[in-house]
Amino acid sequence: MRKIIPLSFIFLMILASACSVTRNGQDDGRIELVLVQVNDVYEIAPLSGNVGGMARVASLKKQYQQKNPNTLLIMAGDFLSPSVYNSLSYEGKPIRGRQMVEAMNVAGMDLAIFGNHEFDIKESELQSRLNESIFNWVSTNTFQQTSEGAQPFKKTANGKEQPIPEYIIHTLRDADGTVARVGFISITLPFNKAAYVIYTDPLSTAKKMYAQLKDSVDAVVAITHQFMEDDRILANNLPQLALIAGGHEHDMRFETINGVKITKAHANARTAYVITLEINKRKNSINSKAHLVYLNESIPLDSATNVAVEKWTNIADASFKNIGFDSKKIVLVKGEPLDGREAEIRSRPTNLTKQIILAMQEAAPKAEVVLLNAGSIRVDDIIAMPVTQYDIIRAMPFGGGIQEVDMKGKLLKQILDQGEKNKGIGGYLLYNEQVKFDNQKNEWTLKSAPIQDEMVYRIALSDFLFSGLEANLEFLNKQNPGIIKTYDVQSSCPLSDIRHAIIKYFENHPG
Numbered sequence: 336m337r338k339i340i341p342l343s344f345i346f347l348m349i350l351a352s353a354c355s356v357t358r359n360g361q362d363d364g365r366i367e368l369v370l371v372q373v374n375d376v377y378e379i380a381p382l383s384g385n386v387g388g389m390a391r392v393a394s395l396k397k398q399y400q401q402k403n404p405n406t407l408l409i410m411a412g413d414f415l416s417p418s419v420y421n422s423l424s425y426e427g428k429p430i431r432g433r434q435m436v437e438a439m440n441v442a443g444m445d446l447a448i449f450g451n452h453e454f455d456i457k458e459s460e461l462q463s464r465l466n467e468s469i470f471n472w473v474s475t476n477t478f479q480q481t482s483e484g485a486q487p488f489k490k491t492a493n494g495k496e497q498p499i500p501e502y503i504i505h506t507l508r509d510a511d512g513t514v515a516r517v518g519f520i521s522i523t524l525p526f527n528k529a530a531y532v533i534y535t536d537p538l539s540t541a542k543k544m545y546a547q548l549k550d551s552v553d554a555v556v557a558i559t560h561q562f563m564e565d566d567r568i569l570a571n572n573l574p575q576l577a578l579i580a581g582g583h584e585h586d587m588r589f590e591t592i593n594g595v596k597i598t599k600a601h602a603n604a605r606t607a608y609v610i611t612l613e614i615n616k617r618k619n620s621i622n623s624k625a626h627l628v629y630l631n632e633s634i635p636l637d638s639a640t641n642v643a644v645e646k647w648t649n650i651a652d653a654s655f656k657n658i659g660f661d662s663k664k665i666v667l668v669k670g671e672p673l674d675g676r677e678a679e680i681r682s683r684p685t686n687l688t689k690q691i692i693l694a695m696q697e698a699a700p701k702a703e704v705v706l707l708n709a710g711s712i713r714v715d716d717i718i719a720m721p722v723t724q725y726d727i728i729r730a731m732p733f734g735g736g737i738q739e740v741d742m743k744g745k746l747l748k749q750i751l752d753q754g755e756k757n758k759g760i761g762g763y764l765l766y767n768e769q770v771k772f773d774n775q776k777n778e779w780t781l782k783s784a785p786i787q788d789e790m791v792y793r794i795a796l797s798d799f800l801f802s803g804l805e806a807n808l809e810f811l812n813k814q815n816p817g818i819i820k821t822y823d824v825q826s827s828c829p830l831s832d833i834r835h836a837i838i839k840y841f842e843n844h845p846g
């Protein structure tokens with residue numbers, strides 16, 4: 336069994352008037368902790384429509400903190416990637432989440448956990464982000480694979496190496512002298528199989544850690560980054576949890592299972608969950624209230640955080656210029672808003688995905704079939720008019736080229752079948768409207784003719800999809816015997832970057 340990290344992370348929040356805390360028996364045994372929760376935040380600046388942004392998150396925390404100093408800002412995973420900043424460098428190094436850590440530091444983030452996307456970046460890059468962060472991390476089931484086996488991730492600050500603890504105990508005090516201890520544990524879904532990460536089983540790890548903590552604290556909060564279904568299972572197994580503050584779904588979720596509230600805010604800090612835990616030590620009870628706050632123009636931008644945000648947006652704009660983008664340039668003035676919401680694009684074509692497919696078709700006119708993995712579109716948002724080049728960049732932060740190949744019909748059908756099975760995840764496939772599935776005949780057709788096993792078809796697809804890295808589509812790669820020819824045309828614009836292809840398409844077809 337792994338050793339437990341000592342309680343080196345106890346952080347006390349003491350009222351300004353702590354020295355005058357009464358010791359005359361006024362302690363009423365009740366104390367409130369306020370958690371301001373965000374999750375799945377990829378943008379540091381407000382989105383189109385002026386919603387979200389880390390500067391608003393900072394303001395919201397401050398508003399609650401003024402009313403109750405026992406207020407913590409927590410991030411339930413997925414913030415270092417994917418991002419438009421992932422393709423950019425600053426001071427000679429890829430940015431890879433540095434902009435977010437800096438904004439979170441200034442915004443007063445208190446506690447963060449790993450989501451699956453934290454492991455998108457290289458181990459050395461994640462290490463830099465850990466070292467730069469002045470907030471705390473907790474990681475109960477996620478560890479670093481080292482030559483000595485699984486070890487806690489570490490953060491080096493001021494020359495001192497500190498392991499990321501498996502739990503944190505936070506001590507609260509209020510004006511009448513009530514003191515309470517709240518334990519935080521974290522669960523991350525074992526989804527991203529980066530070689531440097533090791534997971535222990537989410538549920539059994541949470542149960543074990545809860546059992547270990549429960550007698551030394553007044554409440555245990557699980558901050559999670561996993562599917563809602565797994566959060567429900569967690570709540571069913573640990574009904575004594577004070578709260579499950581989760582992430583991963585991107586649209587808001589709220590459920591009470593077995594008396595445990597599960598809260599998830601909208602991605603990109605369009606909203607934040609504010610949860611008040613009222614701990615009654617005399618009654619040995621915890622009462623929780625949760626409400627969703629929309630981070631729109633009614634919440635001001637925190638000026639200090641905004642300075643950091645503007646610094647990075649200026650760096651990004653300059654970098655986009657270097658790779659041929661003018662981020663502020665408008666590419667589409669009128670039309671219906673483009674639907675890039677993850678839950679939609681991973682289960683059906685939307686007006687956004689149809690336009691992207693048309694853009695790929697226009698960039699690769701000889702291709703008969705165009706294939707795109709829905710996971711390459713990461714905006715998880717409805718893009719309002721006017722659409723700027725920045726919107727295209729943030730819609731597809733990974734960029735990447737359009738690859739053309741010749742493949743046998745048998746392989747093509749296998750890919751299309753798997754694309755359907757991938758409904759709901761990033762490997763769901765989008766394709767041009769000439770491709771259809773004939774339900775009656777139970778067969779795939781191209782321009783109404785059945786796709787033939789031995790016939791060869793010219794396909795345009797994202798180079799990521801052709802790399803064998805998409806979930807359940809590992810067989811789609813250069814080595815597959817169904818691939819007859821790989822075209823070497825990617826170096827030319829716009830095939831070199833799908834985003835240029837989209838911008839060009841909108842230029843050719845305005846509104």
Ligand SMILES: [Zn+2]
Nearest residue numbers: 413450451583
């Ligand atoms: Zn996630």
